[in-house]
Amino acid sequence: MFFSSHLRPAVASGGxxxxxxxxxEETIRNRLRDWPxxxxxxxxxxxxxxxxxxxFAQMGDRLWSPVDGKPKSGGxxxxxxxxxxxxxxxxxxxxxxEDWQRLWWIALDAQGEVVQPEAPERDETFQAAxxxxxxxxxxxxxxxxxxxxxxxxxxxxxxxxxxxxx
Numbered sequence: 001m002f003f004s005s006h007l008r009p010a011v012a013s014g015g016x017x018x019x020x021x022x023x024x025e026e027t028i029r030n031r032l033r034d035w036p037x038x039x040x041x042x043x044x045x046x047x048x049x050x051x052x053x054x055x056f057a058q059m060g061d062r063l064w065s066p067v068d069g070k071p072k073s074g075g076x077x078x079x080x081x082x083x084x085x086x087x088x089x090x091x092x093x094x095x096x097x098e099d100w101q102r103l104w105w106i107a108l109d110a111q112g113e114v115v116q117p118e119a120p121e122r123d124e125t126f127q128a129a130x131x132x133x134x135x136x137x138x139x140x141x142x143x144x145x146x147x148x149x150x151x152x153x154x155x156x157x158x159x160x161x162x163x164x165x166x
Contacts, residue, residue, distance in 0.1 A: 023162040028106055031093055032058050036137075040065070040153075041090040042082035042112075052079055056091075056155075057132035063091065063110070064129040067151040069144025083112045083153060091155060104164035110155040120150040129154070 023031070040054045054065045067077060083089065089112045094105035117123040129152055134140050146152075 020163050020165055023164050028162055031106060035093045039092045042079055043086045044082055045085055050078060055137055057136045059129050059132040063155045065153045066133055066145055067147050069147045080114055083114055087112045101165045107161045108157045109159040110157045113154045115152045115154050116149050
């Protein structure tokens with residue numbers, strides 16, 4: 001279960017005089033299931049923070065993101081290199097609206113992992129994560145879900161914080 005007894009969403013302060021409340025567990029669960037994009041923050045070897053938008057799907061107690069077959073600049077992606085060296089990451093889901101009463105965000109501090117099984121076609125967890133991604137993103141019917149080598153990034157949340165305007 002994603003919200004185990006040791007992982008409950010924490011209250012996020014809206015700041016002095018700004019109000020705001022945390023999102024319910026049900027709302028967080030629904031947003032993690034349905035929201036199309038998150039921002040992944042990692043640390044480069046020199047300590048510089050880097051951010052990149054990612055697609056993701058929840059399966060079990062982890063969020064999964066592919067290194068897909070869309071064109072890349074070549075070589076291993078910085079997010080993969082950074083994750084190998086420093087597996088602590090942050091993920092942010094948010095929505096901006098001109099009506100500031102509709103603003104919300106969910107921040108997850110997570111332990112990340114680069115998953116590259118020797119035989120991905122025989123790895124049940126890897127295959128289940130791929131199915132979850134295909135189910136969430138119909139675009140993968142026309143774009144290769146995996147590049148070479150087949151790689152998924154797995155994120156196990158350690159802390160969840162949230163905020164909404166009302």
